Amino acid sequence: MRIDILTLFPEMFTSFLEGSLLGAAQANGLLDIRVVNIRDYAEGVHRQVDDRPFGGGPGMLLMPGPVVDCVEAVRKQAADAGHLVMLTPAGRRLDQSVVEELARRDRIVLLCGRYEGFDERIRETLEPDEISIGDYVLSGGEVAAMVIVDAVARLVPGVLGDEESARQDSFSGAERLVEGPQYTRPREFRGLQVPDVLLSGDHARIAKWRHDQALVATERRAHSIHSPRSIP
Numbered sequence: 001m002r003i004d005i006l007t008l009f010p011e012m013f014t015s016f017l018e019g020s021l022l023g024a025a026q027a028n029g030l031l032d033i034r035v036v037n038i039r040d041y042a043e044g045v046h047r048q049v050d051d052r053p054f055g056g057g058p059g060m061l062l063m064p065g066p067v068v069d070c071v072e073a074v075r076k077q078a079a080d081a082g083h084l085v086m087l088t089p090a091g092r093r094l095d096q097s098v099v100e101e102l103a104r105r106d107r108i109v110l111l112c113g114r115y116e117g118f119d120e121r122i123r124e125t126l127e128p129d130e131i132s133i134g135d136y137v138l139s140g141g142e143v144a145a146m147v148i149v150d151a152v153a154r155l156v157p158g159v160l161g162d163e164e165s166a167r168q169d170s171f172s173g174a175e176r177l178v179e180g181p182q183y184t185r186p187r188e189f190r191g192l193q194v195p196d197v198l199l200s201g202d203h204a205r206i207a208k209w210r211h212d213q214a215l216v217a218t219e220r221r222a223h224s225i226h227s228p229r230s231i232p
């Protein structure tokens, strides 16, 4: 799978992409991830990429010229122009089913915004798939792009090594359950015991227990979302 990341802050991705999982997947040829500086497509001695909004208001907007030129040039680099994603808090909310949808593509192009947003004509010209990672405001799309790359990459066959691991994750499978509790050694920690069923060797009983626990954890989470703990 090829992923292009278009940003004004390419250095933010350096250590992220060198990390163990993504580093190995790129070395193996399972992933081809490229970071492109939008400023390389800006004109004039100042290489200007942003400007003040017409009509007034705070902050700066990304200008359509350099952004559209950059996206078009990068998409033309391969026969498959890829699926264009714009990172914006106004987009559809990312969840595991959106991640699975992105992971099925051969190429995605992630467009990161900074400042107060994008000139509207960028959307009108490029008609991107607009995605948000949640209802809060980030200073730019870079962190959101890293979230998408991390979540998508682990679904690409071969990247995790153990394909079963992605299949068993929280939010995977038809029921979209979160995982229940898990235990490793020691069998007793400060008087807390590992549940007997997990030591029984009865795989059917263990699978049923895990599913029941996942239902409990998912139900508890549904309640916690609607009644958050109060701030002291």
Ligand code: 6GU
Pocket: 086, 087, 088, 089, 131, 132, 133, 134, 135, 136, 137, 138, 139, 140, 141, 144
């Ligand atoms: Cl994709 N971008 C920004 N700037 N803020 C966000 C976001 C994206 N998703 C949630 N908040």
